[in-house]
Amino acid sequence: MNNVRPVLTVARWTLIEAIRRRMVFVAVLLSAAFVALFAAGFVLLYGMAEREMAGVSSGVGTGTGLLAIAVVLTVLGLYAVQFMAALLALFLGVGSLSSDVDSGTLHAVLARPLGRGQYLFGRFAAFAALLAAYCAVMVGALLLVARLVAGYQALxxxxxxxxxVLEMLVLLAIGMLGSTRLPTLANGVLMFSLFGVAWLAGIVGFIGGLARNETMINLGIGVSLLFPSDAVWRGASFYVQPASFLAFTGNAGADASIPFAAATPMTGAMLGWAIAYPVACLAVALLAFGRRDL
Amino acid sequence: MADRAEAPPAIEVRSLRKTYGRSVALHDVSLTVEPGEIFGFLGPNGAGKTTTVKILVGLARQTGGQAQIFGRAPSHLAARRRIGYLPEHFRFQEWATGYEMLDFHGRLAGMDAAERRERIPQVLEQVGLAGRGGEAIRRYSKGMTQRIGLAQAILHRPDLVLLDEPTSALDPVGRREVRLLVRALADDGVTVFLNSHLLTEVEAVCDRVAIVDRGRLVRAGRLSDLAGAAVQLRLLMDRVDRELLAKLAQHGEVAEVEGTAVTLTVDSVDVAPTVAETLIGSGYRLYGLVPVQPSLEDVFVGLVEGGDG
Structure with a gap:
């Protein structure tokens, strides 16, 4: 218990900081605006499609067509949520340690009977909690909108x-790892570049799948191992789609899938890697930060 | 009493060495600070004072040698529980109020809620910030930030307080207040390690002093020992001529002549009456005769070459 108390003290302080610096306020405001925009767009586009379909004929194709439109809208909306959350995770992770090192506020704090590891885990826990809450609320809100408007049932x-949330932990942890040694700006440039490369690799892997090109698929996997954020999102995207749609795309082969989303679940090996990844990042971060002269 | 005799020193540094890449910040520094002492650590900027303190509070790790706080390495949380520290670049979370920052530090120091509620207003008062705890640190002046930093350092009643240039942002009144605060801490049995390049400040409060220059300890000891046994007499005459200087040379060494004022270095202050009698007996008129101890500044400048270098 004696070891946990300082961690909680730091986590609490970090949460107060997030609130006091208006980060939470801005995030809530923008998120509310985004959900409203998504709801309006969904109602409008889905309603339009419904009327058009009704005009053509009623048959098996109509249901699938409408379903496809609902899936595309929902997946794109969630993709945007995931993207915003990822930026937030990177932003929080990148400056999590270095900004207080740079400003010097950490000197008095770390001279306390507080281990560097306790400080690091306290920061991580607070940011992880913020990100988890953000993702749960936003994903929940979008799926709820889709359900109310189109009767959408995610798998x-x-x-x-x-x-x-796991994707956010990956990003937060690697950002924190960089933050143990790099100045905030340099770390930010590095992390956003890696995030961009991972995103690109996801697209390359997707196209490779369509083209049945082994090299492209392997390139996608290779980058995913280095920076698994996009791979984890693809894993999440599978569970976002309805069972009936997945059955349909499954029968039609990968060609019928949509970019930014996967038609098959994440492999167990990739999932294991994605869980081990943030743990490993934090372990290395602890070593790097523990030895650093401040 | 037996326990006290065996109590480890508040600070013990042996052959401490610190290098950053090729540059050497500390060469072989050794010093001991006994519990209850006010210890002044003096040196020009860049001499290695802050590096030493950072090693003592666990922020940096030495390349060689040993540093101990009450017999334990600074990496030990138990050692750090007993220290209070004001960093050189006192910066605190600007978004927080002074009270909140102190509350956070109180929690980290292991104080419970009741202790914090009682103690925080006390330390705010002690550093001259009574009633200002509710303001955001962002709105504090530099001097106020340094004061809240001092409050943070003494909050949990530590046994050892390390202050790195604690008056750099304070005006003369503030400096005097810090001197009184340091004395009050010493009266309560707290050991104070004061890093400073302000000689008068150190001279006014410290029991013992160590002088560092370019990473080396050049002198350590009681203030009176540092200055050496030599005493000077300052004489104010009606006139100064060769005959006078010759007579003075019989009693000591003429250190300085400035107008009609002569500074004479003597072995003991006991020669003062004899000097006076000689001069008056020879027809000189004596307007003043004052024995003076060489100031710490004289010692310091003598030891540290190149001033600010």
Whole structure:
């Protein structure tokens, strides 16, 4: 218990900081605006499609067509949420240690009977909690809108949220690792570049899948191992789609899938890697930060 | 009493060495600070004072040698529980109020809620910030920030307080207040390690002093020992001529002549009456005769070459 108390003290202080610096306020405001925009767009586009389909004929194709439109809208909306959350995670992770080192506020704090590891885990816990809450609320809100408007049933909202949160932990942890040694700006440039490369690799892997090109698929996987954020999102995207749609795309082969989303679940090996990844990042961060002269 | 005799020193540094890449910040520094002492650590900027303190509070790790706080390495949380520290670049979370920052530090120091509620207003008062705890640190002046930093350092009643240039942002009144605060801490049995390049400040409060220059300890000891046994007499005459200087040379060494004022270095202050009698007996008129101890500044400048270098 004696070891946990300082961690909680730091986590609490970090949360107060997030609130006091208006980070939470701005995030809530923008998120509310985004959900409203998504709801309006969904109602409008889905309603339009519904009327058009009704005009053509009623048959098996109509249901699938409408379903596809709902899936595309929902997946794109969630993709945007995931993207915003990822930026937030990177932003929080990148400056998590270095900004207080640079400003000098950490000197008095770390001279206290507080281990460097306790400080690091306290920061991580607070940011992880913020990101988890953000992802759960946003993914939940979008799926709820889709359900109310189109009767949309995601395969597993819980798994989808869990994987999106895991993606954020990956980003937060690697950002924190960089933050142990790099100045905030340099770390930010590095992390956003890596994030961009991972995103690109995801697209390359997707196209490779369509083209059945082994090299492109392997390139996608290779980059995913180095920086698994996009791979975890693809894992989450599977559970976001309805079972009926997945059955349809499954029958039609990968060609019928949509970019930014996967038609098959994440492999167990990739999932294991994605869980081990932030743990490893934090372990290395602890070593790097523990030895650093301030 | 037996326990006290065996109590480890508040600070013990042996052959401490610190290098950053190729540059050497500390060469072989050794010093001991006994519990209850006010210890002054003096040196020009860049001499290695802050590096030493950072090693003592666990922010930096030495390349060689040993540093101990009450018999334990600074990496030990138990050692750090007993220290209070004011960093050189006192910066605190600007978004927080002074009270909140102290509350955070109180929690980290292991104080419970009741202790914090009682103690925080006390330390705010002690550093001259009574009633200002509710303001955001962002709005504090530099001097106020340094004061809240001092409050943070003494908050949990530590046994050892390390202050790195604690008056750099304070005006003369503030400096005097810090001197009184340091004395009050010493009266309560707290050991104070004061890093400073302000000689008068150190001279006014410290029991013992160490002088560092370019990473080396050049002198350590009681203030009176540092200055050496030599005493000077300052004489104010009606006139100064060769005959006078010759007579003075019989009693000591003429150190300085400035107008009609002569500074004479003597072995003991006991020669003063004899000097006076000689001069008056020879027809000189004596307007003043004052024995003076060489100031710490004289010692310091003598030891540290190149001033600010």
């Amino acid at each position: 597993s909202p819980v798994r989808a949220v869990a994987l999106v």
